[in-house]
Amino acid sequence: MKKRRAPDLTEDVVSSILDSIDGWKGKLTWDLLIAAVEKTTGIEYSRFTLSAYPEIANAFRLRKETLRGTWTGEQSVPRDEKVRAALEQVERLQRSVQRLRSENMLLKEQFVTWALNAERKGVTMLMLSAPLPKPSRDQSKASKE
Template sequence: MIFHGLFRSNRRGKRGDMVQKRSKNLSDTDVAEIVGILDGWSGKLSWELFVQAIERKKFALYTRQALHKHERVRHAFSLRKRSLAGTAHSGKAEASSPELEAAFQRTARLEGEIARLKAENQQLLEQFARWAYNARTRGLGKDILNRSLPAVNRDQTRQKRLTVLPRREGG
């Protein structure tokens, strides 16, 4: 089984196939960086090209399925795909200098980021409305919902606890 040289390891599996070393789990920071890659995307967008761009930028290979599992990545991908499809028909302005081209790219990236953040904000507002409705139907008022979180007592776990086990008789 050959995957176009995407393997990072020379290990071989039971059947002699190349085995790829697993990339680390995606943290919130990683997801934010990956979504940032989508914000600046121009040209054709596909999962395969997106995975390759992530590998070049983060030096880690993730599958489409692993990326699709994260809601922010999934929504940002579909939003960017729609926005690129909508701008495919409009002509791109020609830049007369490298500085102007860089400004066009930055503007396009920022417009993509703004559109994504607006969509994420709308999703969060909808989620809040659902939560408020569900809390109200269960009799939870604002006073209960606005209570501050309890303080975390981290010293409690550092104390040694002595457990006395009962002695067995006649053993």
């Protein structure tokens, strides 16, 4: 029996995967991430599918580098549950900020590449920055009649 193809990742699933990576503690491998995603979504995605999304691949790489450099096991944990929860939230938000900064840098590099390639083809920055035309909704109604 042939294995069925997993459905495409939705924006919500990608966001959930990124949150999972941001909060990851301990060893991080693609197999462990795939298992965690399957546990939350009920769908087994392949490493190829997950790594095809640049934001997932980038978050995975950053988190793995961070864990490799700083993970030393459990450190002293505050006794107050509220303090522990707040510290975990701060750590998760810091990792999220780090990932988003890295994504932003990659997007800026992509923009510069596109701008230079457009300029080589004779497209000016003024042309690229022109506002998009508004959709003509009245025209589509008139054409149906």
